[in-house]
Amino acid sequence: MGRLAMVGALAAVGVVAARVLGPQMRERGMAGVERVFEQAPETFPPKRMLRGIEETRANTERILGLLQQRGTAPEA
16 A cells, blocks of 8 residues: 555656646757757758748749739639
C-alpha cells in the first residue's frame, strides 16, 4: 500500500510539473527550431517549399483577379 501511495504521489508531481513547465519548454523548443531554420542554406528543402507556397499564393491572387475582370470568378 505504501509503494502504491508513493508511485501515485510521484505521478501527481510529474503531471503538475509537466503542466507548469510544458509551455515554457515548447517556447524554447520552437525558438531553437526557428534559429536552426534561419541558419539553414537557401537550398534547404523546407525553405524551397515555403517559397513555393508564396509563389502559389501570388499566382492564385493573380488568377482570381483575372477571373474577376472577366466576370467569371467563383463565389467565395
